[in-house]
Amino acid sequence: MKKIEAFIRPEKLGDIKEILNQLNINGLSISQIMGAGNQKGWKEFVRGAEVEYNFLPKLKLEIVVLDNQVETVIDKICEKAYTGDVGDGKIFVSDIIDAVRIRTRERGDTAVL
Template identity: 65%
Template sequence: MKKIEAYIRPEKLEEIKTVLDKYNLNGMSIIQIMGCGNQKGWKEYVRGTEVDYNFLQKIKIELVVLDEQVEKIIQSIIEVSSTGEYGDGKIFLYNVEDAIRVRTKERGESAIK
């Protein structure tokens, strides 16, 4: 099992949810965050003083998926998220040692299906 963390533009969320729906995923977490990378934020003037806002709104998507689904899901996220501009996001991949469904006490792959 793998955990996928994808940081994306907020305006791409609905499109990504639609694309990921075809994989019959059993769960997904979505978190509104603020962050910066190469895009560096923006500048505004407040009462005549320049203010540098380093953080931009982003969406963090977390998924735990079966190993055989990983590449297809990553490619789908990239296809939908990519605009070719700074700020398109990043994807991180982690190994998941185990998963446990609290209600039924199922472990492993059956806990995420």
């Protein structure tokens, strides 16, 4: 099992949720976050003073998938999140040692499906 963490633009969430549903990926956690990378933020004038906002709103998606689903999910997220501009986001993949469905105590792959 792998955990996919995708940091995306908020306006891309609907497209990504749709494609995950088509792939029968059921477990998805979403967090609203603020982040800084190459995009750097923006400047505004507040009461005549320039204020620099170094962090931009992003969404963090967390998805646990079977090993054979990883590349497909990554490809589809990249396809749907792409704008070609700085700030499209990043995807991180890490190993999951085990999973437990609390209700049934199923473990491993069956707990994720």
